[in-house]
Amino acid sequence: MGRQPCCDNIGLKRGPWKIEEDHKLMNFILNNGIQCWRLVPKLAGLMRCGKSCRLRWINYLRPDLKRGALTxxxxxxxxxxxxxxxxxxxxxxxxxxxxxxxxxxxxxxxxxxxxxxxxxxxxxxxxxxxxxxxxxxxxxxxxxxxxxxxxxxxxxxxxxxxxxxxxxxxxxxxxxxxxxxxxxxxxxxxxxxxxxxxxxxxxxxxxxxxxxxxxxxxxxxxxx
DNA sequence: AACGAGCACAACCGCACGATC
DNA sequence: CGATCGTGCGGTTGTGCTCGT
Structure with a gap:
């Protein structure tokens, strides 16, 4: 019983994102949008879990992000x-x-x-x-x-x-x-x-x- | 130049919650 | 109505950089 983990960690990459990974994720989302985060890494060809992709997109890749220190x-x-x-x-x-x-x-x-x-x-x-x-x-x-x-x-x-x-x-x-x-x-x-x-x-x-x-x-x- | 401490930020983890079956 | 799923959230940890010694 209980929840299944969002992903099994077997074979999945962790740690800092590489530029190629960012490009893959960015291109995929800009071209296809976001239907289901769980499917995003598979369809985008990333060895990451959906959760990690979501976080990366929200916190770093979103085009509308404002950069720079808080005033x-x-x-x-x-x-x-x-x-x-x-x-x-x-x-x-x-x-x-x-x-x-x-x-x-x-x-x-x-x-x-x-x-x-x-x-x-x-x-x-x-x-x-x-x-x-x-x-x-x-x-x-x-x-x-x-x-x-x-x-x-x-x-x-x-x-x-x-x-x-x-x-x-x-x-x-x-x-x-x-x-x-x-x-x-x-x-x-x-x-x-x-x-x-x-x-x-x-x-x-x-x-x-x-x-x-x-x-x-x-x-x-x-x-x- | 090498090393360690402190800091800022990115990323992960586990849980909660709403939606769906 | 309970089980499961997908997602979002907040706390925590990891990592890399900077600065002082």
Whole structure:
């Protein structure tokens, strides 16, 4: 009883995809479409399981994928969405056409999580981490001293900083995003910096306020 | 130049769920 | 109505690259 595995692993290739394999899969799907993932590798002449082909297509080969690092603004939206949706990466990714759930999940685990922890925010609850007073004070001092360094080194921030600092207008922030729906989301929600009028550096303001999440609440209807 | 640590990302695994038989 | 199938999802692991020593 129980489910059969999606494929027997006998004779099937695993590990990183080669360019020839990518070409085979890409050509097959572009010419024939996707009827049944299980049949795709057989018909395309690949020694992979259907699941592996599906993953490769979704996360890497799809023509509509957006390449490049996630922007600071996209990170903000991800954090907000995560506070509402939790680890439902596919739901979060649905707000970023061209981005994959895997990509967002990886970005969360490798960068945003650390960023939040560093700022004293629990990535799970999105609330300030409970600490005794001594530790709180110590962490607070460390954060103050390291905020700039964090922004400059850890977060690949300067590029975005330039974009943001060059203008306080929402349109400029939108221009700093790639075209696509995240940009549209920002246009619809009048951008995040509308909540901090007059603040030249939204990032500095953001990290100084653990309850910054409240500022996002008005955006909820636009997202959910 | 060689090595190891840390990091980012690609890929795999196992489970859940809806559809179909 | 239960068994099976196909697919999607989230957690985890593997791999390759970069950087510091």
């Amino acid at each position: 600071e603004a996209e990170e903000d939206i991800i954090i907000k969405l995560h506070s509402h949706l939790g680890n439902r990466w596919s739901k979060i990714a649905a707000h970023f056409p061209g981005r994959t759930d895997n990509e967002i999940k990886n970005h969360w685990n490798t960068r945003i999580k650390k960023k939040l922890k560093f700022l004293g925010i629990d990535p799970l609850t999105h609330k300030p981490i409970e600490q005794n007073d001594d530790i709180k004070q110590q962490v607070s001092v460390e954060i103050d001293e390291n905020v700039k360094e964090l922004a400059e080194k850890t977060l690949d921030y300067p590029r975005e900083q330039q974009n943001i600092q060059n203008s306080t207008s929402s349109s400029s922030l939108n221009e700093s995003l790639d075209v696509g729906s995240s940009s549209e989301i920002f246009q619809n929600s009048h951008t995040l910096d509308m909540y901090n009028p007059g603040v030249e550096d939204p990032f500095q303001n953001w990290i100084g306020s653990p309850i910054h999440w409240d500022l996002f609440d008005n955006l909820e209807d636009n997202f959910l």
